[in-house]
Amino acid sequence: MKTQSIQTGSINSKYNKANNQSFKGSFLDLATKGLQMCDKYPMVGVALTDSVATDVPRTVFDLVKTGVPAAMETARREFSGLFANCLMPSFIVLGMAKLLNKNTLGGEFKGINLSNSWANGESIDKFVQTFKNSMDVTSKTTTEDEIKTFFKNIFTGLNGRDGDRWVEFSSTLGKEKLDEVSSLLTKAVFDNSDDKKALKNTLAQVSTLITDTTHAGEILTYDIDGKRFGSNISELLRDSVDIAKKFTQDSVRHNLDSFGQKAVKLVNRKSILGLAVILPIAMSVQSINRAITRHKYKQKGAPIYKDFEKGNTHKEMNAKEKADFFSQKLACAASMVSIALLSMMKKPSLQMFQFKGMFPTVDQCRWIATSTFVSRMFASEDPNELRESTVRDMASFSGLYFLGDYAAKAAATIIEKTKPDVKLLNRTGKSTKQSPLLNRVGDWIKNTYVKSFDEVLPKDKNMRSVCQLASLGFSIISLGVLLPAYNRRVTEKKVALAKQKEMEQAKSAGKSDPRLIIELRTNKALAKDGVYSTVAQGCFE
Numbered sequence: 410m411k412t413q414s415i416q417t418g419s420i421n422s423k424y425n426k427a428n429n430q431s432f433k434g435s436f437l438d439l440a441t442k443g444l445q446m447c448d449k450y451p452m453v454g455v456a457l458t459d460s461v462a463t464d465v466p467r468t469v470f471d472l473v474k475t476g477v478p479a480a481m482e483t484a485r486r487e488f489s490g491l492f493a494n495c496l497m498p499s500f501i502v503l504g505m506a507k508l509l510n511k512n513t514l515g516g517e518f519k520g521i522n523l524s525n526s527w528a529n530g531e532s533i534d535k536f537v538q539t540f541k542n543s544m545d546v547t548s549k550t551t552t553e554d555e556i557k558t559f560f561k562n563i564f565t566g567l568n569g570r571d572g573d574r575w576v577e578f579s580s581t582l583g584k585e586k587l588d589e590v591s592s593l594l595t596k597a598v599f600d601n602s603d604d605k606k607a608l609k610n611t612l613a614q615v616s617t618l619i620t621d622t623t624h625a626g627e628i629l630t631y632d633i634d635g636k637r638f639g640s641n642i643s644e645l646l647r648d649s650v651d652i653a654k655k656f657t658q659d660s661v662r663h664n665l666d667s668f669g670q671k672a673v674k675l676v677n678r679k680s681i682l683g684l685a686v687i688l689p690i691a692m693s694v695q696s697i698n699r700a701i702t703r704h705k706y707k708q709k710g711a712p713i714y715k716d717f718e719k720g721n722t723h724k725e726m727n728a729k730e731k732a733d734f735f736s737q738k739l740a741c742a743a744s745m746v747s748i749a750l751l752s753m754m755k756k757p758s759l760q761m762f763q764f765k766g767m768f769p770t771v772d773q774c775r776w777i778a779t780s781t782f783v784s785r786m787f788a789s790e791d792p793n794e795l796r797e798s799t800v801r802d803m804a805s806f807s808g809l810y811f812l813g814d815y816a817a818k819a820a821a822t823i824i825e826k827t828k829p830d831v832k833l834l835n836r837t838g839k840s841t842k843q844s845p846l847l848n849r850v851g852d853w854i855k856n857t858y859v860k861s862f863d864e865v866l867p868k869d870k871n872m873r874s875v876c877q878l879a880s881l882g883f884s885i886i887s888l889g890v891l892l893p894a895y896n897r898r899v900t901e902k903k904v905a906l907a908k909q910k911e912m913e914q915a916k917s918a919g920k921s922d923p924r925l926i927i928e929l930r931t932n933k934a935l936a937k938d939g940v941y942s943t944v945a946q947g948c949f950e
Contacts, residue, residue: 441874445862451768452496459491462881463805466889474897478702478712485698486785493691494777499767502683506675509682513675517660518668523675528648529765530673531639535631536652537669539563544662551657556598559656560591563649568633569625569642570835571864575633576623586622590615594646598653612646620863627861628835637837641861644765680763684773691777692784699788711794713900726791734792741799742783748803749779752810754855771810778806793903797896808888813880817859820879824872831869833860833876 447454464487472480506524514521528536536559543559545552561579564587568575579587597611619642620626626642640648652672655661661668702712708720726734753761753772761772769777782802789795821833838852865873 437871437874440878441862441870444874444877445870448862451766455495455768456491458881458884459495460488462884463888464488464491466885467893470890470893470897474893475713475715476718478706478708478717481705482698482702482712485701486695489694489698490778490781493687493694494774494781495769497690498683498687498769498773498777499764501686502679502764503767505679505683505686509675509678513678514671517664518671519660521655521658521661521668523655523672526648526651526672527644527764527766528652528672528676529639529763530676530760532645532648532765533652533669533672533676535638536563536649537665540653540656541665550659551662553595553599556653556656557591557595559653560594560649561587563645564590566631567638568630569623570628570837571623571625572832572834573836575630576625578619578623578625581623582619586618590618594650594653597650598657608650612643612650615646616643616863624832624860624864624866625835626864628837628858639760640765648765676763677759683764684762684776687777688780691781694781695785695788699790709790711790713794713797714904734795737792737795738787738789741786741795744799745779745783745786745803745806748806749775752806775806775810778809782806793900797900800896801892804892805888808884812887813884814859815854816883817876817880818853818857820876821859821873822853822857824875828872831872833865833869833873834858835860835864 444454447457464484467487468480468484471483503524506526510522510524511519514523539562540555540559543555543562545555548555564578564582567578569578570576582590593611593615597608600607616626629638629641629645630636631638638645655668656665699711703709706712706718708717710717753775755761761770762776764770764773782798782805785798785802786795789798818834824831825833835858836852836856837858838856840848840852842849844852859876860873862870862873
């Protein structure tokens with residue numbers, strides 16, 4: 410019986426081990442499919458990630474720890490922030506393009522519609538110059554051979570980063586594949602059926618063919634030692650076909666330079682005017698949110714206190730305290746702007762504000778998010794809310810725009826160390842293993858990127874999912890759980906200290922309020938530590 414028991418245990422152990430491996434494999438396979446879907450539809454990806462990592466956890470935390478008013482305002486604040494910062498901008502810019510198209514192009518380009526085009530100024534300049542070099546000067550109309558030559562020339566000199574090396578697209582694809590790619594794209598240009606689904610499938614087919622061959626697509630350049638091209642391979646394909654369709658128009662063919670100048674002007678106008686509309690909306694969202702709370706509960710102040718619905722009897726500030734409070738707001742806003750500028754690591758430029766897709770670029774999101782977060786600081790109604798807003802939003806900005814990326818890169822770095830046959834990173838830095846530690850760390854921060862799902866080998870896609878899950882897990886734990894818990898703890902301690910001070914003042918004046926005594930005893934553990942504050946420190950403590 411003893412031997413049988415051991416054997417059964419061994420069998421069960423192997424069975425459980427097999428089941429666990431199968432479960433893990435199934436989970437990763439499922440996660441990979443979901444994350445690839447988010448990559449395919451970025452709007453869904455951003456909305457899902459932001460909701461799972463911050464919006465829902467923060468709402469639930471405030472519901473449990475503070476109450477319904479705080480939870481409702483948190484939900485409105487977080488989800489409206491997602492909408493205003495990520496989902497709304499491109500629709501506004503699209504509307505601006507439709508309004509400006511006729512006025513900006515006009516003249517000889519009266520019938521040309523660029524309102525649905527997402528090519529930025531850099532891409533338009535590149536396409537115009539390339540088509541000029543591809544034209545047959547003896548032809549009066551644009552031919553399929555010219556467009557096919559145009560696409561071949563687009564890939565000539567184009568380089569993509571694969572790990573630690575540059576890949577030249579035309580030579581890596583080879584004559585046969587390059588001809589196939591150019592033929593497919595040329596056919597899409599001359600397809601007048603306006604079948605958007607067919608065009609989308611063609612672009613996806615070409616993109617897959619290219620990335621499967623080169624394992625590069627996110628980091629592009631036409632000059633290895635020069636500036637990085639501002640689009641990835643899918644954007645390059647989309648925009649080259651879109652603009653090439655305009656080259657088939659006689660008015661454009663015979664006025665290429667003028668068309669290029671006006672097209673870039675349209676990009677700049679729609680982007681600047683769009684942001685001019687977006688930023689005020691983003692900055693007003695929290696004030697509207699607070700007005701809704703005030704109207705619903707007929708209470709002034711921030712709903713961050715447990716007694717908010719009971720009347721929120723927290724002491725109002727006098728004139729001097731209000732002046733000091735405004736100084737704290739300025740200091741907090743300056744800190745937020747400084748972090749935003751530091752995260753960009755480059756001088757602001759006109760190209761930084763140009764839209765190039767249905768989603769704002771990372772730089773545009775940084776500007777919009779910064780204006781949103783600063784407006785929340787100025788909308789704060791007392792020092793506790795200002796501190797919570799500053800800590801929460803500066804941490805959120807850091808997490809969304811670089812710390813989460815660091816978590817993914819750290820996971821990829823560890824995986825590559827432990828599994829040398831797995832390639833998950835693209836490195837554009839010049840440091841080597843013999844370089845000083847500071848140089849290597851700097852390159853890891855600034856010049857190391859996690860490959861996209863399209864760039865990695867099929868066998869490595871699950872490991873790529875692990876990197877994405879590491880980033881998501883970091884955001885959930887740090888921004889969705891730990892940060893709200895920290896803010897709530899500090900606020901409760903400050904409330905306890907305020908009650909203690911009020912009790913001491915009442916006692917010294919010969920008065921005694923039983924309610925204060927009860928609250929003081931209840932919060933004694935929180936009140937005893939002591940907290941200090943200055944104008945700058947008031948943002949965080």
